[in-house]
Amino acid sequence: MGDAREPLIRIRSVSRRYVRGVDEVHALEKVSLSIPVGRFVAFMGPSGSGKSTLMNLVSGIDRPSEGEVLVAGQSLGELDEDELAEWRARHVGLIFQFFNLIPVLDARENVGLPLLLTDLPKAERLRRAETALRVVGLEDRVDHYPRTLSGGEQQRVAIARAIVTDPDLIVADEPTGDLDARNAEAILQLLRQLKNDFGKTIIMVTHDPRALRFVDHAFHLDKGLLLEGADAQRADRAVQLAAGGGLLSAQAEATHPGAAG
């Protein structure tokens, strides 16, 4: 990709098939891609195209039927279940569409949860949780319970929880799917800031065409296949049009001269 750095993520000819009765579902077929350190990328494509499946393989939640997933030089297939869980706790921060906050815990306690897997004392866990809440701009909401926070604020708490362990990789499945336009943009902006300010590598599954303005690259999936070359460019352009051309034409012109419009 013209980048001298070793990619953080290298996916080699990965397939994932599910057996359903007598049928086999080909959720992913021979997908290969690399993502350099410190990039913000999107996985896009129609419903059922394999986006979540691919994301779950990259974050070690699921294993491929075939092929290899390497993250920071570690082949995830070589780890047993316990090692994989430990690897995930140390290296991956997860963000979901519906925030998944615990209602009986306040913001600071929710954010501190992943640190329970470490042997840090409670005071230090809470201090780190406060730091993470400051990063997402919620330092004045540390003792609020989820039901007293707006949707956008709840997603920011969830992002603080994802970064509290200082993971190399942040993985977000439809993080703006349940938010209005204004909050969605704020969350995309925040993810971009985590990349810019802290060098995080971020993978986001999204249907949101506006996301294209915030990411460095979009991978397009269709029916379990990764689109490449002219097909990928066509998919990029279709998303730009869906986002309402005007705003995007300047950027499209800069990155693909002559491709806008």
Ligand SMILES: Nc1ncnc2c1ncn2[C@@H]1O[C@H](COP(=O)(O)OP(=O)(O)OP(=O)(O)O)[C@@H](O)[C@H]1O
């Ligand atoms: N556990 C499973 N068992 C059987 N089939 C599955 C399973 N998980 C996913 N699939 C199938 O694999 C395909 C890809 O699913 P996936 O969840 O990756 O799609 P997606 O692109 O994330 O879609 P969406 O945008 O709707 O979330 C779909 O046809 C789905 O039905």
Ligand SMILES: [Mg+2]
């Ligand atoms: Mg999905």
